[in-house]
Amino acid sequence: MALVDSNSLKLVKPDSLLERKVFSDPKMKYDRDVNYEPGIFQRFMDWLSELIFGNNNQENVDFTRDLIVWCVIIFCVILVIWLLWRSDLSRLVSPESKLTTFNFSELTDDLSTINFDKMIEEAEVNADLRTAVRWYYLKCLFLLEKGGHLMFQPAKTNIDYQYDLKKSNFLNEFMAVSRIYDYVWYGKFSVDHSKYTELKKEFISFERHINV
Numbered sequence: 155m156a157l158v159d160s161n162s163l164k165l166v167k168p169d170s171l172l173e174r175k176v177f178s179d180p181k182m183k184y185d186r187d188v189n190y191e192p193g194i195f196q197r198f199m200d201w202l203s204e205l206i207f208g209n210n211n212q213e214n215v216d217f218t219r220d221l222i223v224w225c226v227i228i229f230c231v232i233l234v235i236w237l238l239w240r241s242d243l244s245r246l247v248s249p250e251s252k253l254t255t256f257n258f259s260e261l262t263d264d265l266s267t268i269n270f271d272k273m274i275e276e277a278e279v280n281a282d283l284r285t286a287v288r289w290y291y292l293k294c295l296f297l298l299e300k301g302g303h304l305m306f307q308p309a310k311t312n313i314d315y316q317y318d319l320k321k322s323n324f325l326n327e328f329m330a331v332s333r334i335y336d337y338v339w340y341g342k343f344s345v346d347h348s349k350y351t352e353l354k355k356e357f358i359s360f361e362r363h364i365n366v
Contacts, residue, residue, distance in 0.1 A: 265296040265306055283350040284338050290357040291335035297364045327360045
């Protein structure tokens, strides 16, 4: 037996005045056009992406943003390392009384007992130019100690001496002659008379600066 729906449908229309009132409300206008204005940062990213890649599509913009983030992170890490190196914390990470390439462990603390000019002259006469460079470097340490710029200790490292000189006018020159000594003595670089004459000028120039 088939069921028959006996209910009748009645079409109801809303009041026209009420309809106009409701749909005139700005909140009901969902079809309004919204104009998107990019911010300063977004415009900068678009410009930078266009400058780097020649195109500022979304993929290039995202890559440029990631690139900037990584550059900032790397810069911050380098800055922190540099600040730690310049601060007193560098003393905590530097070896304490550890034998390094800049030590003179066979010497006493009293450098005033050594005739440096005589030792240099003997090394030059014997054509032992590497040893002559070594005595020149030690003489520089003696002159710096004599001037009150550092305190010589046989087991101190070059980092210790650089720390002593960081507020002086001798730091850059000291680092230069330290490199010469390190390369010639421990690097065992071959030094002929011509090269030795050049290196000797560096040490003599530094000595004159210390004695000024």
